Amino acid sequence: MNFQKEQSCGSLRQATKLASQTKRLTKTDVFTSNDKKNLPFTNLKLSIVLVSLLSLFFLTTTAVAQDLTVWMHQNLIMQDALDELAKTYMEENDGVTISFESFSYDSYLQSLQTALPSNNEADIMQLFGSWVCSFSSHLAKVPEDIVSVEKAQEDFFESSIAGYICNDELYGIPQESNIEFGAVLINGLHLNRAGLATPNWPTWDAVRKSARALTQRQNDYVLRAGLHYTSMDQIGFSLLSLIKQQGGVYQLEDGTFTFDTEEAAIALELLKTFVDDGTIDPVLFNGNQNWVGDCIYTESCAMGIIGQWVIGEYREYYPELSKELYYLPLPYLGEEQHVVTDSGWGMTVSENSEHQDVAWDFIKFVGLNLDNALRFNIVSNTIPALKANTTGEAQETLYELYPYFDTIIELLPYTSYIGTTTDRDLLLYEIIYPNVMAVLQDLQTIEEALAIIETEANESQ
Amino acid sequence: MSLSAHINPQDFKETLVKRRLRNAGQKRFLLQALAPLFIYFAVFSLLPIIWALTLMFFEYSPRRDGYDALLGLGKDNPFVGLSHFKAMFQSSSKEVSSFHLSLKNSLLFSSLVLPLNIALSLCLALLIESIPKRLRVLFRTLFFLPVLSSSVAVAIMWGFLLHPQHGLVNSLLSTFNGELTIISWLSDPRLSFLGVPVAMLTVVVAYLWQDLGYNLIIFTAALQALPKQFMEAAQIDGATPWQCFRFIKLPLLYPTIALTSIFTLISAFQVFDLIEVLTNGGPFDQTKVLVLDIYQNAFRFERMGFASAESFVLFMIVFLLSVMQLRLLRQRWNY
Amino acid sequence: MSTIISNSTRLKTPKYKWSQQTSIVLLLIPCAIIAMLPFVWMILSSLKTGAEIRQLPATFWPQEMTWGNYQRILSDPRLPLGLYYKNSFIVASLSTCLTLFTSSLFGYLLAKHSFRGRQVLFGFILATMILPFQVTMIPSYLILLKLGLLYKLWGLILPAGISAFGIFLMRQFSLAIPTDLLDAARIDGAGEWHIFGRIVIPLLTPAIASLGLLSFMSHWNAYLWPLIVLKDETRTLPIILTWYSNQHGSRMELTMAAAVLISIPILIVFLFCQKWLVKGITLTGLR
Known part of the structure; x- marks a missing residue:
């Protein structure tokens, strides 16, 4: 992968350094060019002032070290990707050092919640898009000269950028699209062993049929689940997407949640048929036990609903098995495919950072430069957030490396952002997940579950 | 200190001077030693307590701004008086029902742990106490090992032991049954035994496994300290070992048992690590204990005010238990 | 071992019979085995291959002992x-x-x-x-x-x-x-x-x-x-x-x-x- 060296103009210091190369006429440019000319004696006074000003400028700027700290969640391949890009950036920009600090997913959110208000945070924070608006009061807006809101909405997929736009202002740059529903990860080995061809699913009945064929049971126990869809994110996004596919809504214009609807009931009934068919036992296979990623890789599941990022995370440990995995698109309820998604991980800048200009310049380098953004996606096994990187040459590169990307990238036009809820984790993990699980385990009727979800979701706001 | 009675005035004067000097020295020492210690204690022990007591009257999240920069109270973190406590009794919101549930679970957990722990550790202590010293030390060491290990490692170990497909427990069961048996010890909400969810029982077993060693050591020491002549006298009178235990050892052990019970209860109320790693409160909050709920409210859902109020309830429970413990301690000292 | 037991029994605790002590020890041994089982299982599992771990039902003794897991962890640059x-x-x-x-x-x-x-x-x-x-x-x-x-x-x-x-x-x-x-x-x-x-x-x-x-x-x-x-x-x-x-x-x-x-x-x-x-x-x- 070759890097297109982008000349930065974010920081004044770099501008001064690169003044002779860049065509742009900044203030410093004028000074430098004046400096180089033979100074007219009549302007001696002025030139002395200029020179001293200039040297003062240089002195002060070199005195301020441009050390940027980046906070991110603990994700090894994303760290690798950012490390690589940061290294290149530092080579190109003398005097800038970028260091990364990582938190485990659980403690990251909590650290942000406490660090941001007390001005204790890093310069740059890699945030999950769906979190951004809940922190926006402490974040810096993306400067117009980096990218405008309109331009960003044009360049990025709607579902990826939407989380970063709060009250029509842009607060960060997404680096990936995060799709958890709409496609199924399948282990081709199981398919071969069962003597089945790669299925094509026009309807959900067809999916169930495949799932049944791939399920392995013994003495009433599901030894291998046909289709694992009962993890926390998956339950949530399945329900929301299936509602949307039928033309329904889960959140009204005024922000009230509405789950006690016919569409939601149909969605849950559909989800429950897989349990009734015996293709999965939600007691054995769920978000806490035999989690879908683990399940696929320990070959306890033939198929699972999960984003492609899981392949990136597990590839190192299962190099052989990873080659056998690919994605199949799911059918949809209603007229058109529709997948509800989060806005994925991306970069934001703290309002308190002393080096906002450098920070944005780095983010521009990482997230807006097409080649670098693609490089990030390749190393971290993520789906591009930039539309341009899912077409043409970029697309070819991606498909060559990761053939299974095509199914997911084809879903991108049909995605929509989950919406700005006060606490997305609360909604998905504490309200939807347990109640839907209770339905799947026959502890609660569909009507009861939907009523509770609706009440609790609205209470939480 | 009785100084010699016959001292001449000169010496007496000297001692007075010395004493004054000494007092001055003691005062300086007090100042030198106590002042920093007190500040240290105040910052890291007293301040958190006062702060905690304050927070429970507020609707507080560190994310919101308050009037003062230090505590961040007021404004968006408003004073709500006793409304958290009122809510605990009246409201039916999710956080309150979760609090009720976790309090109930904590009570259940502690009331299961206490009798089982005391009974098992006492039995083991009696058995261990009656064998020769070398073997005694060996067995005590074996039972003590789990106490030494970190509860995180214990939780991970037990999690795998109980894994439905790949765990040892189900594998052993399958061997005994002669057919494949898969039980979800930690995630099946429908299983219960005598009205107690199986997940809760499983957590209790794992906790007991780690915790038994403590009481075992206390009981073995107590048994060894019992006056030997009673037992010998009883034996001469032809008492059976059971009678010996029931009528001599047990009554003598009562104070120790009472005290140990309270320590056991207090630590059972504060259980967190094991449950957080093993089940994280699931399935369906069946193992969600009070501290887990406090932790989630405070650090996950930013309801620090309510979490503080919950902590106060926990404090009151532990406080009452501690008062009982101090009573018993006093009794033991008299005894 | 038995002589030690009987000797010390006679010397220190004459009240217990030798057979009684043996039965107590016999009672304690299974207890100790149960107490040690999680540790033993942890160590044995760490010596198994990934394929064996995923077998069903689980094995107790490793079919094929391997130190590879330890090597892998100790050489993992991400786990200093x-x-x-x-x-x-x-x-x-x-x-x-x-x-x-x-x-x-x-x-x-x-x-x-x-x-x-x-x-x-x-x-x-x-x-x-x-x-x-x-x-x-x-x-x-x-x-x-x-x-x-x-x-x-x-x-x-x-x-x-x-x-x-x-x-x-x-x-x-x-x-x-x-x-x-x-x-x-x-x-x-x-x-x-x-x-x-x-x-x-x-x-x-x-x-x-x-x-x-x-x-x-x-x-x-x-x-x-x-x-x-x-x-x-x-x-x-x-x-x-x-x-x-x-x-x-x-x-x-x-x-x-x-x-x-x-x-x-x-x-x-x-x-x-x-x-x-x-x-x-x-x-x-x-x-």
């Missing part, structure tokens, strides 16, 4: 175990040293020196002693935040360096020191610090040893507090273990090997100190 050992060691030892110093000094002052407010202060200390940590966890976190100590090892050490229980314990033991002894030293012209260092501390040594071991153990194994206040390179072993286990949920053989590496060394060290630990526990009842 040495660093985390160092962190854990620094935190546990410094917290323990601080606790011992503050506890013995504070306890001694409370027991042997009179000053205004002594009783009130002691009352406060008693109150903090019975206070569950979870109550003060939130404010303690905020205090560290304001002091700028969050995410630093010192942020873990400093709050742990003063323990109400330690103070209480040392006060009780200091009460037993005869005041005459201290006065005699004073008359001999010894300074107060000298008295504390040369007379009080040696007299408190048994209590210090027990408190020290218990406090080292609890800091070494601490989970909740370090989970909240540490990140990155400052993490301690229990935090790393949960992280590793979450990261490798599907590779139990690796997780078990990590658990062995992280818990076994310290178990061995503690075994050597068992005598004092046992003394400490019987002395204090502390958990």
